[in-house]
Amino acid sequence: MFESISLGQDFFIKLLILCPAGFLAAMVDSIAGGGGLISVPAYLMAGVPPHLTLGTNKFSSTAASFTSSLKFARSGKVSSDLLKFIAPLTLVGAVLGVTSVLKISQAFLSTLVLVLILAVGLYTVFSKNIGLEDKFKGLTKKNIFLGMILALSLGFYDGFFGPGTGSFLIFGLISIFGFDFVKASGNGKVLNFISNITSLVMFALNGQINYMLGIPVAICMIFGARIGTVMALKRGAKLIKPIFIAMSLGVAIKMLYQMIF
Template identity: 60%
Template sequence: MWLNLLIVIILGFLAAAVDAIAGGGGLISLPALLLIGVPPQLALGTNKFAASMASLNSSITFARSGKVHFPLVKWQIPFTFIGALLGVWAVLSVSSQFLNKVVLILILIVGIYTILHKNLGMENRFEQLVPSKLRAGCCFALALGFYDGFFGPGTGSFLIFSFIALFGFDFVSASANSKVLNFVSNFASLILFAWNGKILFLYGIPMALAMILGSFLGTKLAIRRGAALVKPIFITMSLLVAFKLIYQYI
């Protein structure tokens, strides 16, 4: 038991640090729970519990630094919440195999596009909210909330990319805004997992504490080092998600 706790604490800390910077922490935290023998449904619920605590901490830290653009995300939050609830509900009755293939293609495109466009997200070019882009942003929030509740891998990467491509934010501001929406989708999913008794608090609580510390470190690093740190980690995590999906598909 003590070895299992050590594993989830160490890997949870690492996962949250990476996730706070560029997303993709679920690639580390969820397998950690499965590694110690937690059944899949309990692992998903426990991971959502710990990840919610970490994403809340990151959101608060980013907000205090002035990196979160609340005039935009305040409109996206309810769409994300509703989307996540619908996603968790849908996963009970719909196969994720088709979505797996679609996401694999999309996240490869995101990763490769970011590599090829060297200046993408390196400067903050956001100027003002345009109604047409705000509507598009709310649609993205609904879709990505649904995706996070339904399936999950790569949500952070898609959110960051949408803030950069659609609104012109740099990587740090995009990561800050995406972390707020990521917390909302995590929390919405957590409600349903908790309602169905799918959280193992024996591992969830120590993992959550470790992830809060990891998220604090990752957020501070992102703020201090800027896009020069966030972009390469973003590309790495996007491609790792793609390779993980390829491995599962094969």
């Protein structure tokens, strides 16, 4: 469903805001997650209504997420042996998350997520060696089971709420499998893409995507994702870790601000 937009000055002003923001958001997101911190406020700043903002941002970011996932996979930083077990659970979780009538209040959930993501960010700050070396020693029944729980839980979470999903995925994959930041980012990006595209279908079915804005922003985000992924692969964990910390704490600050004001 295409929104009727006059291709006048207002439309191009919106693109001047959204295209650079989308490029930067995708570049950051492909490295360490958290790109929504940049792209969602940009859509709102451009005057796009909240529901259309979420749907259109999901459309644009899914294109970028696919690009980044593909690049990580081609570089050998994605474990297909692992993903065949846990990726379907992400899909199931996202479907349940989008379609469920939630029994947990948004206020309680926001508080819980704020505490968790602050803990993840601060733990990473003070743990000097976390994610800097690849300590993965193979798949076991235990880590596969824990990975399936992680995938199902975060797929569900991303389907109905979303902030910090990328950070939680990276941290969870490092903690469970001993990946370094590069491998955790690669596998996390694939899982995030699956939950993104599931949510995208739901937004599309409900007519909550502005394609006139979403398509040009998606093109910019594809380029941003490609550059960010190349940077992550070349510079490795030493680049990803500080950006991961910054985006985790950024999500926490944004959520705290929303709770207060």
